[in-house]
Amino acid sequence: MKAIIILFATAMVVLFTGISGKRTWLLPLSVLGLLAAFASLVVDAQIPVISYGGMVRFDGFGLAYSGLTVVAATLIFVLSGYFYRGLKDTLADHYGLLLFSMTGALCMFSFEHMVMLFLGIEILSIPLYVMAGSRMDDLRSSEAALKYFLMGAFATGILLFGITLVYGATGAFEITQIQQALDVKKVYSMPLFNTGLLLIIVGLSFKVSAAPFHFWSPDVYEGSPTLVTAFMATVVKTAGFGAFYKLFVMGFGPETPYWSMTIAVLAALTMTVGNLSALRQKSMKRMMAYSSISHAGYLMMGLLSGAAGSKGLFLYLVAYVMATIAVFSVFMLVNKDDDIAGGHFSAFSGIGKSNPVAAFILALSMLSLAGIPITAGFFGKFFLFTGAFTNFPWLVGVAVINSAISIYYYFRVIVEMYFNEVADPEKFVIPNTYRLVMLLAALTLIGLAFVPEQVLALVP
Amino acid sequence: MTTLPLLILGLPLVVSVAVFLTKAKLARLLALLGAGLTLVLTVTLWLTFNAGSTVQVLSLPWVPAAGIGFSFALDGPGVLMLLLTNLLIPFILPVACSQNADKESNLLGLILAMQFALNGVFMAWDGFLFYIFWELALIPIYFIAAIWGGENRQRITLKFFIYTFSGSLLMLLSILTVYFFTQGTDGKHSFDWVALMAANVPPHLAPWVLLGFFAAFAVKIPIFPFHTWQPDTYTVAPTVGTMLLAGIMLKMGLFGVYRWMMPIAAEGLPLYRDLFLYLAVIGVLYGAVIAIQQDDLKRLVAYSSLSHVGLIAAGLFVGNEFGVQGALVQMLNHGINVVGMFYVVHWIERRTGTRSLEALGGLAANAPQFAVLFMIILLGSIAVPLTNGFVGEFLLLNGLFQYNGWLATAAGLSIIFGAVYMLRVYQKVMYGNLKAATANVEEAGRLDLMLLSLIAALVLVLGVFPQPLFNLTADAVGKWLALVGG
Numbered sequence: 033m034k035a036i037i038i039l040f041a042t043a044m045v046v047l048f049t050g051i052s053g054k055r056t057w058l059l060p061l062s063v064l065g066l067l068a069a070f071a072s073l074v075v076d077a078q079i080p081v082i083s084y085g086g087m088v089r090f091d092g093f094g095l096a097y098s099g100l101t102v103v104a105a106t107l108i109f110v111l112s113g114y115f116y117r118g119l120k121d122t123l124a125d126h127y128g129l130l131l132f133s134m135t136g137a138l139c140m141f142s143f144e145h146m147v148m149l150f151l152g153i154e155i156l157s158i159p160l161y162v163m164a165g166s167r168m169d170d171l172r173s174s175e176a177a178l179k180y181f182l183m184g185a186f187a188t189g190i191l192l193f194g195i196t197l198v199y200g201a202t203g204a205f206e207i208t209q210i211q212q213a214l215d216v217k218k219v220y221s222m223p224l225f226n227t228g229l230l231l232i233i234v235g236l237s238f239k240v241s242a243a244p245f246h247f248w249s250p251d252v253y254e255g256s257p258t259l260v261t262a263f264m265a266t267v268v269k270t271a272g273f274g275a276f277y278k279l280f281v282m283g284f285g286p287e288t289p290y291w292s293m294t295i296a297v298l299a300a301l302t303m304t305v306g307n308l309s310a311l312r313q314k315s316m317k318r319m320m321a322y323s324s325i326s327h328a329g330y331l332m333m334g335l336l337s338g339a340a341g342s343k344g345l346f347l348y349l350v351a352y353v354m355a356t357i358a359v360f361s362v363f364m365l366v367n368k369d370d371d372i373a374g375g376h377f378s379a380f381s382g383i384g385k386s387n388p389v390a391a392f393i394l395a396l397s398m399l400s401l402a403g404i405p406i407t408a409g410f411f412g413k414f415f416l417f418t419g420a421f422t423n424f425p426w427l428v429g430v431a432v433i434n435s436a437i438s439i440y441y442y443f444r445v446i447v448e449m450y451f452n453e454v455a456d457p458e459k460f461v462i463p464n465t466y467r468l469v470m471l472l473a474a475l476t477l478i479g480l481a482f483v484p485e486q487v488l489a490l491v492p
Numbered sequence: 493m494t495t496l497p498l499l500i501l502g503l504p505l506v507v508s509v510a511v512f513l514t515k516a517k518l519a520r521l522l523a524l525l526g527a528g529l530t531l532v533l534t535v536t537l538w539l540t541f542n543a544g545s546t547v548q549v550l551s552l553p554w555v556p557a558a559g560i561g562f563s564f565a566l567d568g569p570g571v572l573m574l575l576l577t578n579l580l581i582p583f584i585l586p587v588a589c590s591q592n593a594d595k596e597s598n599l600l601g602l603i604l605a606m607q608f609a610l611n612g613v614f615m616a617w618d619g620f621l622f623y624i625f626w627e628l629a630l631i632p633i634y635f636i637a638a639i640w641g642g643e644n645r646q647r648i649t650l651k652f653f654i655y656t657f658s659g660s661l662l663m664l665l666s667i668l669t670v671y672f673f674t675q676g677t678d679g680k681h682s683f684d685w686v687a688l689m690a691a692n693v694p695p696h697l698a699p700w701v702l703l704g705f706f707a708a709f710a711v712k713i714p715i716f717p718f719h720t721w722q723p724d725t726y727t728v729a730p731t732v733g734t735m736l737l738a739g740i741m742l743k744m745g746l747f748g749v750y751r752w753m754m755p756i757a758a759e760g761l762p763l764y765r766d767l768f769l770y771l772a773v774i775g776v777l778y779g780a781v782i783a784i785q786q787d788d789l790k791r792l793v794a795y796s797s798l799s800h801v802g803l804i805a806a807g808l809f810v811g812n813e814f815g816v817q818g819a820l821v822q823m824l825n826h827g828i829n830v831v832g833m834f835y836v837v838h839w840i841e842r843r844t845g846t847r848s849l850e851a852l853g854g855l856a857a858n859a860p861q862f863a864v865l866f867m868i869i870l871l872g873s874i875a876v877p878l879t880n881g882f883v884g885e886f887l888l889l890n891g892l893f894q895y896n897g898w899l900a901t902a903a904g905l906s907i908i909f910g911a912v913y914m915l916r917v918y919q920k921v922m923y924g925n926l927k928a929a930t931a932n933v934e935e936a937g938r939l940d941l942m943l944l945s946l947i948a949a950l951v952l953v954l955g956v957f958p959q960p961l962f963n964l965t966a967d968a969v970g971k972w973l974a975l976v977g978g
Contacts, residue, residue: 399631404631406624406627418671435661436657436658440650451646488557
């Protein structure tokens with residue numbers, strides 16, 4: 033709870049500092065706020081804190097997932113200094129909006145009352161609608177913002193409708209009371225409840241870009257400024273799955289049979305559609321968009337493993353978030369002007385020679401995203417697959433085939449970097465902040481293999 | 493007893509990192525010293541090893557909650573495989589040095605990283621750990637082939653990677669399936685080899701478990717019709733890559749059959765044994781027949797390797813004493829022979845600039861010493877008596893004959909075919925008139941002659957005196973037969 037307040041306060045302070053014209057203070061202030069929020073999460077560790085008359089409940093699950101998003105956001109903020117070097121607009125709006133968005137993410141991990149979930153999703157999304165269109169001179173950016181907004185608004189509408197129907201069937205908004213209602217009133221056979229459940233699945237699937245509700249994401253990912261894309265691919269995805277898990281496994285958990293098959297089919301569809309579409313992309317950002325769709329498919333398997341699923345889901349998210357941040361940090365260096373044409377795969381040709389460090393980090397991230405041992409991505413996949421294996425062996429089979437397919441497009445980046453000879457590949461400068469982020473990401477991707485048990489233990 | 497294997501495992505990794513960080517001459521020196529020291533350690537291990545025992549080298553918890561352990565163990569055949577790996581790497585490194593490759597230290601580092609992973613595969617005693625090392629071995633070889641390879645290398649190596657990785661994932665599914673039927677000491681599931689062995693897999697799943705393992709190993713070995721990646725990859729990879737692939741890496745597949753597939757999935761075996769055997773024997777004949785028609789020397793050796801390896805796989809699938817003994821011994825012998833053959837091919841290509849049989853001829857006149865050594869290695873490859881190839885192939889055919897006379901006869905034809913294509917090679921390359929490419933070739937250099945003599949010596953010594961190898965494997969094979977019930 034403290035973390036939410038700290039983040040909100042930081043956002044306000046940042047906005048007012050912006051008005052007073054102290055541009056250089058903004059970034060340190062924001063990072064400080066994020067670190068303070070992280071510290072408060074560590075202090076709170078493992079004690080369920082219930083506040084706002086039972087609307088918000090911070091337990092071990094919420095703390096771990098919040099911690100991950102705060103770390104991801106911090107890294108993205110660290111990257112932002114160099115990314116916004118040429119920005120003429122008021123910088124404070126950008127930082128403020130991203131911080132507001134973070135408070136929304138934290139609400140999504142800690143809601144007890146479904147209204148809080150809805151609020152969290154809205155607080156997360158609305159700043160991002162603005163941020164997606166934050167490059168006002170760029171038509172693609174405006175297109176992204178409009179698409180994101182229309183689709184997002186539509187999805188939250190459906191979600192709200194679902195919440196209402198579930199309330200109608202169970203008479204409760206709090207997830208613990210919904211559980212009781214499920215136990216006592218046996219509402220799960222009511223069409224009202226099942227329709228509500230389905231609508232909620234649809235709404236959340238939009239948010240995590242699961243097929244067939246994924247059509248917005250490639251355009252939005254490509255059109256948005258890369259920093260915002262990185263934020264969407266990491267923080268928003270994590271928040272979406274945190275909420276998904278909390279609502280379904282911790283809320284509707286006992287009545288798994290009524291929704292698990294739907295999610296399993298969506299998962300299979302999502303990973304397949306994402307992978308097959310990624311195969312044909314020429315732009316790195318679009319490829320990452322489809323890759324994030326396929327990862328959403330794998331992540332949905334975490335919802336099907338019962339109470340132990342949160343551990344596998346968390347490990348996978350750690351690996352996915354770190355790899356994605358590393359990929360986008362290298363991407364921002366290669367594509368310095370952040371234009372659409374500069375994001376083509378061929379921009380990466382030969383950087384294995386000219387920038388061995390950046391190339392190595394990018395290659396490592398690709399290996400991790402593809403799930404090759406002994407990277408973090410492999411451990412993530414392993415625990416997710418193992419968790420879902422008992423109940424959905426066929427889904428694990430589909431996931432395994434998809435993992436094999438995904439190698440093709442992840443390795444294309446490696447091929448470009450190392451095996452394509454370019455006469456004179458450009459050597460770009462790596463700012464120290466980028467070095468730091470890349471180093472941290474690489475350490476996580478390799479180091480996770482040595483401490484999987486400890487990372488799993490972060491989630492109760 | 494347990495520190496020695498750990499040193500053998502760890503040393504190549506340490507040296508590999510050091511080699512990556514250094515350049516040029518120093519990198520060469522480090523790599524060769526490291527490989528030499530590893531070989532000495534391995535030979536010491538071999539000489540002091542009690543072949544009847546299974547030694548638990550290390551057993552640390554890794555992810556205790558999921559029953560994953562960091563555990564290694566060695567038995568006789570395991571030591572044999574370590575011997576194979578660490579014996580061949582010192583021959584492969586000089587070839588890497590002779591290529592004058594761009595960024596040579598990276599190449600040497602990758603080879604040593606591969607050595608580390610291979611040793612890990614042969615020592616792993618935990619299904620999860622085995623899978624990790626199995627995949628780890630794939631990454632260095634992919635980079636070796638894709639960076640230093642020939643034409644079309646990007647497409648071919650990616651195909652190779654995806655092909656083998658897909659197979660491995662199916663194996664992972666099999667391991668997982670068995671894992672869910674294990675009972676560890678504390679009631680949890682476990683990936684430990686012993687636990688996997690003791691698992692009660694329901695009869696309707698057993699064939700699937702077997703097939704999952706088979707998918708991984710059949711691609712790696714490769715067994716017909718899963719071999720399509722192999723000739724292209726062998727041809728396009730630099731010679732060091734081909735040596736690693738043919739000499740050691742495919743033994744991972746064979747060893748996997750021996751250590752993991754047959755014992756753990758023994759229940760499903762009766763249903764599929766004949767199918768596997770027929771596929772293996774088809775591969776034996778297919779590889780031999782295609783080899784006869786090849787013009788490209790490297791491709792020819794690749795197909796001949798396909799043929800030889802098919803026979804080893806057949807011996808394992810039969811699962812009787814002769815078959816398994818022969819297979820284990822032949823794994824080492826085939827490794828020596830095929831590395832020798834590729835060394836010869838590499839030398840010829842380096843000197844003449846071509847691998848085409850039509851463009852070669854008359855080398856024996858100018859390089860008489862090389863000619864003798866080439867002949868000995870070639871005879872080993874044909875499996876002439878008193879060479880190492882004969883020992884293994886004789887046992888393999890004998891084992892196959894006990895199971896099915898017709899299959900053995902068909903597989904035996906491959907020895908005749910082998911003589912046909914190998915002698916054709918020798919005739920075309922060494923005799924006849926000198927051609928444009930071969931006119932100015934001189935006798936092989938001292939280093940080449942020394943390495944080839946060592947290989948030739950191994951061919952002859954292990955052919956005349958194979959007993960030490962059997963001493964290493966006999967007891968273990970006895971236990972294995974009791975487990976698999978072949």
